[in-house]
Amino acid sequence: MKVAVVCPYAVDHFGGVQHQAIQLVDWLREAGHDSKLIAPGRSGGPLGTEHLRSSVNVPGNRSVSPISLNPLVYRQVLEAVDGADVVHVHEPLMPLVGWATLGARPLVATVHASPSRLVRTMYHRAGRGVRKIFRNVDVLTAVSEAAAAPLRLSGLHPRVIPNGIDVASYTRDNRPGTVVFVGRDDPRKGLDVLLDAWPGVLERHPEAVLTVVGTARPTREGVRFLGVVSEDVKRRVLSESSILVAPNLGGESFGIVLAEAMASGCALVASRLDAFAKVAGGAAKFFPPGDSGALANAVAGLLADPKGQRRLTKAADRAVKAFDRSSVLDAYLKAYGDAVEHTGS
Structure with missing residues (x-):
């Protein structure tokens, strides 16, 4: 299976989401799949990473996120995922790289963040709008119950697949x-x-x-x-x-x-x-x-x-x-298969 893993955070910066995306690409390759990482940054990531344009540091959630705000990344992302059997985006709501994947199919999307109380309230009150944003996502996942709960407030049904380690x-x-x-x-x-x-x-x-x-x-x-x-x-x-x-x-x-x-x-x-x-x-x-x-x-x-x-x-x-990696990788492979089946149905 050809899997395009997309990370909106620059891989030349230290971060948990970046590490999970990089690790997943490595595990997929070791399991015999053709996988590549697509992410902002000038360096970093496994061999064959497609680096998008440089990132800027944007404050949020009492942290700083290295993301790309260059509109040209839309075309870059779509070109990079072309030909993949399935696209797997981490943090699909993170601009602009995450947004660019929302038109790709088949699509698996993983939410990592636990949003603030204000954002959770917005999820609850704007359920129809949130569901519309995710309408092209074939399989929606979250890394924990804390990340899944706000999505459920909007009427979505994410699978919980935890972050993994070997x-x-x-x-x-x-x-x-x-x-x-x-x-x-x-x-x-x-x-x-x-x-x-x-x-x-x-x-x-x-x-x-x-x-x-x-x-x-x-x-x-x-x-x-x-x-x-x-x-x-x-x-x-x-x-x-x-x-x-x-x-x-x-x-x-x-x-x-x-x-x-x-x-x-x-x-x-x-x-x-x-x-x-x-x-x-x-x-x-x-x-x-x-x-x-x-x-x-x-x-x-x-x-x-x-x-x-x-x-x-x-x-x-x-x-x-x-x-452990075995159970986490199996869960994602199941999600990929379900996404492909959902797109073809």
Whole structure:
């Protein structure tokens, strides 16, 4: 099967949606399918990626999105997907690349974002208009219940296919006293909450080390800032860490870094967000979003409790199986087949 995977976010920027799109192309190829990625950016992505025009950074959802706003991408996208057996677009409502795919058929569309309360209200009140936007989508999917719920308010019926990881490819060399954060330097990722909490952790565990992946900041006591790193470096740091902290403030629909950390043998300390609870369940210690004191107590308590860490990692070993590549890829292949059948019916 020839599958054109379209991502509206620039692949020369670090991001969860980009990573999922790139990974999916690789998995499809390994399964014997002819797949390519189409996305903004000047570089990045698997071999054969069709790079669209350069991107601009647009703020939204307490983050920054590197997208293309050049009207010429409409023609580029349609030319790039021509000849595909099925087109799979991630974030179809993200301009302009996502919009350009809405005329392609057969079409599978995946929604990743968990929108704000205001946007959810708009989905509910403008149900007919939302359904009209998606009228050419043969199979609509969402990565979580948090992402699916607003679509259902509009009368749509998305399938939930979670973000995936190759569980067996992660290694473990977890070292006591090592804590890791993985994420961009966006306010909603909550890094400032963690940094505010860290002195309280060091008071009780002076030997503890926090490694920050994906963000560069001025040096702080007991903190290593690695900035943006390769996938291999990120995996190595996760494998060497005993605890992952996800202090996000909101706006999350999934939390792929939680799944990656579970596969790497990390115990989890995370904000009490619905999306995180769905992913981690009983494999995490949760704290109220934005509460640096509660975060410090959770991390310090877990550092002092190796048995507690082991209980969480055992629970993680069970939970992470739901996000393994085998089940995720099978679900998408089923969606592709259904989209082709729907178009021909």
